[in-house]
Amino acid sequence: MALISMRQLLDHAAEHGYGVPAFNVNNLEQMRAIMMAANKTDSPVIVQASAGARKYAGAPFLRRLMEGAAEEWPHIPIAVHQDHGTSPAVCQRSIQLGFTSVMMDGSLGEDGKTPMDYDYNMGVTRKTVEMAHACGVSVEGELGCLGSLESGEAGEEDGVGAAGKLSHDQMLTDPEEAAQFVKDTYCDALAIAIGTSHGAYKFTRPPTGDILAIDRIKEIHARIPDTHLVMHGSSSVPQEWLDIINQYGGEIPETYGVPVEEIAEGIRHGVRKVNVDTDLRLAATGSVRRFLAENPAEFDPRKFLKEALAGMYDVCVKRYEAFGTAGNASKIKPIKLEDMVPRYDSGELDPKVN
Ligand SMILES: O=C(CO)COP(=O)(O)O
Numbered sequence: 479m480a481l482i483s484m485r486q487l488l489d490h491a492a493e494h495g496y497g498v499p500a501f502n503v504n505n506l507e508q509m510r511a512i513m514m515a516a517n518k519t520d521s522p523v524i525v526q527a528s529a530g531a532r533k534y535a536g537a538p539f540l541r542r543l544m545e546g547a548a549e550e551w552p553h554i555p556i557a558v559h560q561d562h563g564t565s566p567a568v569c570q571r572s573i574q575l576g577f578t579s580v581m582m583d584g585s586l587g588e589d590g591k592t593p594m595d596y597d598y599n600m601g602v603t604r605k606t607v608e609m610a611h612a613c614g615v616s617v618e619g620e621l622g623c624l625g626s627l628e629s630g631e632a633g634e635e636d637g638v639g640a641a642g643k644l645s646h647d648q649m650l651t652d653p654e655e656a657a658q659f660v661k662d663t664y665c666d667a668l669a670i671a672i673g674t675s676h677g678a679y680k681f682t683r684p685p686t687g688d689i690l691a692i693d694r695i696k697e698i699h700a701r702i703p704d705t706h707l708v709m710h711g712s713s714s715v716p717q718e719w720l721d722i723i724n725q726y727g728g729e730i731p732e733t734y735g736v737p738v739e740e741i742a743e744g745i746r747h748g749v750r751k752v753n754v755d756t757d758l759r760l761a762a763t764g765s766v767r768r769f770l771a772e773n774p775a776e777f778d779p780r781k782f783l784k785e786a787l788a789g790m791y792d793v794c795v796k797r798y799e800a801f802g803t804a805g806n807a808s809k810i811k812p813i814k815l816e817d818m819v820p821r822y823d824s825g826e827l828d829p830k831v832n
């Protein structure tokens with residue numbers, strides 16, 4: 479079974495200059511779509527589960543989904559990551575469950591909503607790193623809060639993210655602070671705030687530099703060249719899927735996501751993990767709406783779920799190709815988690831800070 483640490487996967491991505499989409503998983507169809515697309519394109523995989531996913535599917539089922547993926551596609555390296563952990567204890571339970579990577583999102587408090595200060599964030603992240611690295615598990619931290627530079631609104635969506643108004647400073651990760659944070663915590667990957675937000679309603683117009691700060695990535699990367707940068711809220715919100723949803727009875731107002739070309743520019747400057755959830759939701763919804771509208775007599779869920787899978791598969795293939803992930807699965811030689819431990823202990827994985 480090729481469940482590997484996210485650190486190993488992202489180190490390979492950094493060495494070879496590509497990015498990896500991290501798709502959120504809640505159910506069988508998403509998992510199969512992601513894996514079938516990875517198999518087709520020879521891409522290594524990051525799948526991630528949120529607190530909402532654990533609530534929806536239940537932790538034992540989620541674990542079995544991931545184990546099932548590794549069993550059916552043993553030649554594909556898979557990092558199993560916990561998305562937006564709200565405390566070291568949550569991260570610890572995920573490690574116990576078999577996750578190979580965790581996110582400690584200390585930019586927000588345990589409620590997942592209240593923006594916290596540097597010292598709190600640094601403390602919980604440092605604690606998580608000590609615990610995770612002792613198990614060979616990697617850690618993603620977050621500095622800055624996701625939110626819209628267009629409206630000043632925080633990124634709350636489906637109960638995830640800060641709520642209310644945020645200042646510009648809170649919504650843009652400071653390169654100086656990022657350098658200090660990496661020095662203080664030794665996290666493997668860092669989620670940065672550059673104007674993206676979760677969900678489908680990111681921008682009211684195609685984003686330009688004033689509302690999507692891709693340039694900020696370059697400044698941060700220059701300070702922490704070994705730390706893998708993570709873009710959250712990076713669905714592209716494909717207009718073709720919005721059109722299909724609305725053509726078949728949906729009511730989604732005009733909205734724009736993060737263009738794939740902007741993500742590719744980020745990848746050229748140190749972004750290695752690109753979080754995508756909403757795009758698969760849109761593809762699944764559009765596919766199901768279309769199928770049921772065109773086949774009103776059908777009632778076998780496998781028929782419409784197969785359509786959902788096909789729509790999501792399509793999005794996954796496009797992202798693996800656009801981010802340069804394709805062609806790399808077969809080049810990675812899996813390192814066991816227990817063999818990551820001495821690598822951390824020896825200091826060979828310590829981050830460089832300029
Ligand atoms: O960041 C995400 C999960 O952590 C998902 O972002 P999207 O809502 O843009 O897909």
Ligand SMILES: O=C[C@H](O)COP(=O)(O)O
Nearest residue numbers: 528530531636638676755
């Ligand atoms: O972090 C945001 C992801 O899109 C997960 O969303 P969720 O909490 O609804 O599962």
Ligand SMILES: [Zn+2]
Nearest residue numbers: 583585586620
């Ligand atoms: Zn956050």
Ligand SMILES: [Zn+2]
Nearest residue numbers: 676710711753
């Ligand atoms: Zn996120």
